[in-house]
Amino acid sequence: MSDREVLDDISHRRYNPLRGSWILVSPHRTKRPWQGQKETPSKTSLPVFDSSCYLCPGNLRAVGDTNPAYPETFVFVNDYSAVKEDQQDYVQPESGDKSSLLLQAAGVRGKCYVICFSPSHNLTLADIPTEMIVPIIKTWTALYASHLPKSSPYYQVPAAELGITVPGDQYTYMQIFENKGAAMGCSNPHPHGQVWTTTGIPEEPSLEIQNMKEYKRKHGAGLLKDYVDLEITKEKRIVALNDHFAALCPWWAIWPFETMIICRREVHSLPELTEEEQIGLAKVISIVTKKYDNLFETNFPYSMGIHQAPLDGDPEDRKACHLHLHFVPPLLRSATVRKFLVGYELMAEPQRDITPEQAAERLRNLSGDEVYRGNLVCCPEA
Amino acid sequence: MSDREVLDDISHRRYNPLRGSWILVSPHRTKRPWQGQKETPSKTSLPVFDSSCYLCPGNLRAVGDTNPAYPETFVFVNDYSAVKEDQQDYVQPESGDKSSLLLQAAGVRGKCYVICFSPSHNLTLADIPTEMIVPIIKTWTALYASHLPKSSPYYQVPAAELGITVPGDQYTYMQIFENKGAAMGCSNPHPHGQVWTTTGIPEEPSLEIQNMKEYKRKHGAGLLKDYVDLEITKEKRIVALNDHFAALCPWWAIWPFETMIICRREVHSLPELTEEEQIGLAKVISIVTKKYDNLFETNFPYSMGIHQAPLDGDPEDRKACHLHLHFVPPLLRSATVRKFLVGYELMAEPQRDITPEQAAERLRNLSGDEVYRGNLVCCPEA
Ligand SMILES: [Zn+2]
Ligand SMILES: [Zn+2]
Numbered sequence: 001m002s003d004r005e006v007l008d009d010i011s012h013r014r015y016n017p018l019r020g021s022w023i024l025v026s027p028h029r030t031k032r033p034w035q036g037q038k039e040t041p042s043k044t045s046l047p048v049f050d051s052s053c054y055l056c057p058g059n060l061r062a063v064g065d066t067n068p069a070y071p072e073t074f075v076f077v078n079d080y081s082a083v084k085e086d087q088q089d090y091v092q093p094e095s096g097d098k099s100s101l102l103l104q105a106a107g108v109r110g111k112c113y114v115i116c117f118s119p120s121h122n123l124t125l126a127d128i129p130t131e132m133i134v135p136i137i138k139t140w141t142a143l144y145a146s147h148l149p150k151s152s153p154y155y156q157v158p159a160a161e162l163g164i165t166v167p168g169d170q171y172t173y174m175q176i177f178e179n180k181g182a183a184m185g186c187s188n189p190h191p192h193g194q195v196w197t198t199t200g201i202p203e204e205p206s207l208e209i210q211n212m213k214e215y216k217r218k219h220g221a222g223l224l225k226d227y228v229d230l231e232i233t234k235e236k237r238i239v240a241l242n243d244h245f246a247a248l249c250p251w252w253a254i255w256p257f258e259t260m261i262i263c264r265r266e267v268h269s270l271p272e273l274t275e276e277e278q279i280g281l282a283k284v285i286s287i288v289t290k291k292y293d294n295l296f297e298t299n300f301p302y303s304m305g306i307h308q309a310p311l312d313g314d315p316e317d318r319k320a321c322h323l324h325l326h327f328v329p330p331l332l333r334s335a336t337v338r339k340f341l342v343g344y345e346l347m348a349e350p351q352r353d354i355t356p357e358q359a360a361e362r363l364r365n366l367s368g369d370e371v372y373r374g375n376l377v378c379c380p381e382a
Numbered sequence: 383m384s385d386r387e388v389l390d391d392i393s394h395r396r397y398n399p400l401r402g403s404w405i406l407v408s409p410h411r412t413k414r415p416w417q418g419q420k421e422t423p424s425k426t427s428l429p430v431f432d433s434s435c436y437l438c439p440g441n442l443r444a445v446g447d448t449n450p451a452y453p454e455t456f457v458f459v460n461d462y463s464a465v466k467e468d469q470q471d472y473v474q475p476e477s478g479d480k481s482s483l484l485l486q487a488a489g490v491r492g493k494c495y496v497i498c499f500s501p502s503h504n505l506t507l508a509d510i511p512t513e514m515i516v517p518i519i520k521t522w523t524a525l526y527a528s529h530l531p532k533s534s535p536y537y538q539v540p541a542a543e544l545g546i547t548v549p550g551d552q553y554t555y556m557q558i559f560e561n562k563g564a565a566m567g568c569s570n571p572h573p574h575g576q577v578w579t580t581t582g583i584p585e586e587p588s589l590e591i592q593n594m595k596e597y598k599r600k601h602g603a604g605l606l607k608d609y610v611d612l613e614i615t616k617e618k619r620i621v622a623l624n625d626h627f628a629a630l631c632p633w634w635a636i637w638p639f640e641t642m643i644i645c646r647r648e649v650h651s652l653p654e655l656t657e658e659e660q661i662g663l664a665k666v667i668s669i670v671t672k673k674y675d676n677l678f679e680t681n682f683p684y685s686m687g688i689h690q691a692p693l694d695g696d697p698e699d700r701k702a703c704h705l706h707l708h709f710v711p712p713l714l715r716s717a718t719v720r721k722f723l724v725g726y727e728l729m730a731e732p733q734r735d736i737t738p739e740q741a742a743e744r745l746r747n748l749s750g751d752e753v754y755r756g757n758l759v760c761c762p763e764a
Binding site for chain 2: 006007009010011012013014015017021022023024025026028029080081082083084087088090097098099101102103104105106107108109110173175177178179184185186194196200202203204205219223226227230233234251303304305307326328339340341342343344346347348349350351
């Protein structure tokens with residue numbers, strides 16, 4: 001039995017060098033019966049325009065403004081931002097006890113944006129043609145570039161029609177992400193993502209940067225550059241590939257159909273992508289989201305996030321970063337059966353049953369050109 | 383404005399010294415409207431005995447055995463264990479490429495148990511009288527003690543009626559946990575928990591032990607001993623308290639109503655508890671689970687886990703450990719509205735809206751003596 005086949009059969013841990021953490025894989029366990037909660041598949045038959053949607057062109061938002069008649073993407077400041085530009089400062093109080101050790105806090109300022117991906121209420125990234133995904137990538141890029149320090153070679157004044165109001169302060173990190181589907185707590189099917197930019201680097205990117213920095217110091221090469229090259233030669237975990245980007249189920253994936261999209265060139269942030277690479281990224285996003293929908297023939301829920309260099313701070317941090325996207329989908333074995341991260345996984349260690357190689361094989365064999373969505377709840381009254 | 387009040391108003395990060403990680407708190411954001419998915423509240427009107435339940439006394443389980451007519455608790459080996467006692471060994475293959483660096487794996491062996499908390503199908507920890515929670519604590523203790531190395535002063539042969547078959551191998555860590563409710567992926571309402579014991583220390587306890595060990599080296603005292611003492615003087619985050627245990631919303635809580643139960647004495651593992659301390663723990667578990675049910679007048683879902691010393695390994699690890707329980711409940715603002723850990727939280731940093739102090743105040747003010755469950759779906763045909 002080859003080593004690959006041994007890992008198809010035995011319980012084992014896999015190491016995630018990007019986080020410096022382990023996950024438990026139990027491949028023999030996939031035969032377990034399912035008796036738990038079921039998800040409601042997402043509704044279909046959405047209109048192109050919904051007069052009650054706060055993201056559709058021309059509609060009034062809850063707090064204030066009216067959306068313009070935007071033709072491609074549209075950016076606005078989140079009406080319910082998790083971080084704010086102006087707030088009182090916080091200074092940890094002096095204390096005679098151990099509060100300064102055990103009750104530490106630090107103020108966080110920042111700005112939150114919403115990006116509409118398309119004026120059409122009823123499209124998802126899987127439906128939007130590749131040439132209309134490029135403007136979304138260009139909007140992400142413009143947002144990032146306009147928040148860089150003015151001294152950066154990649155700094156750019158955003159085009160007026162984007163409606164981006166650049167903050168007066170220099171923030172440190174920009175997290176671009178998308179929540180799709182009710183299973184991911186997303187309240188509106190209108191295709192959109194979010195961008196939160198903050199003082200300080202958040203926990204996850206901070207952990208990844210630390211590990212990428214140490215890898216570079218030790219091995220003189222980029223962790224994700226080495227990794228994407230290795231996976232392309234191994235083939236087993238590749239989901240989609242073109243000259244510029246690879247989509248794969250990472251060796252250390254936690255979620256059943258988790259994928260990463262990694263730039264094949266060692267690029268630190270979005271503004272460094274060439275026009276051709278932007279198209280390459282749009283193509284891979286289109287293929288991955290179509291494959292996801294086809295997997296269970298449903299409108300596939302996920303959280304997606306882009307990791308790239310911090311806006312500001314240590315230049316060694318920036319150089320250690322390698323542009324990549326994470327897709328984290330909750331579904332496990334059908335449009336209605338999800339994986340739960342509970343119990344052992346919360347208290348001890350993340351755990352998965354099917355191996356990343358099995359997941360990659362299933363995704364690889366699905367169409368990335370067309371979308372099939374049989375398992376939708378048809379809901380004409382919605 | 384005092385510092386405490388500042389943190390009620392501004393976005394800030396709080397440090398978790400137990401994990402060495404940060405979380406984002408956005409207290410101003412609690413006014414956000416909710417349009418997302420709703421949970422189905424759990425069903426009521428369960429029978430005391432369900433002939434189709436594989437955990438009820440006298441019933442046949444899917445794979446093989448018949449449950450005995452147990453009077454208190456009952457332990458059996460999980461029919462669908464995530465780890466097994468016997469499996470092929472795995473040796474990382476030699477390779478000329480970077481596989482040994484980027485595709486690391488290690489075999490994991492172990493044993494998984496299920497513990498029925500009560501013969502009654504329709505009770506939860508909130509319903510079980512305190513004096514019947516004590517036998518559950520004694521069963522957890524017996525399981526742990528019987529898996530210690532025979533040289534340990536706390537080693538115990540398990541009582542025959544528990545039905546515990548001790549593995550031939552010495553495992554390193556034992557994770558005791560409970561998943562309660564469909565929202566936590568739990569398929570069976572019969573009150574029960576699980577125990578997974580493995581070679582190697584899993585990710586979460588390993589991280590905590592590392593931080594507790596470093597704290598002890600630096601400050602000459604136990605991290606959780608210092609923390610529980612400090613919280614008792616601060617009062618604000620305490621939910622329930624007796625001479626032996628404190629229940630509190632930790633300073634660094636991620637989930638809206640997350641709590642920890644911490645032993646007030648620096649005890650490393652369950653077998654070190656005195657009879658009186660066992661009763662103290664049973665009382666606090668009873669109060670916390672009753673308060674949880676009363677919060678939204680529902681059968682409150684959660685994951686619970688016990689962290690204590692490893693079974694085997696470095697004695698300094700054992701000495702750094704301090705017995706505690708984590709309760710992680712998903713509900714946010716009613717029996718049907720849950721918190722999702724998605725988007726920014728998966729990609730960047732966990733985030734919460736209501737502060738741990740606000741959560742503790744709400745839990746403190748609820749009854750811990752009686753249970754009210756108005757918001758149940760009455761489901762006579764179930
Ligand atoms: Zn990343
Ligand atoms: Zn813990």
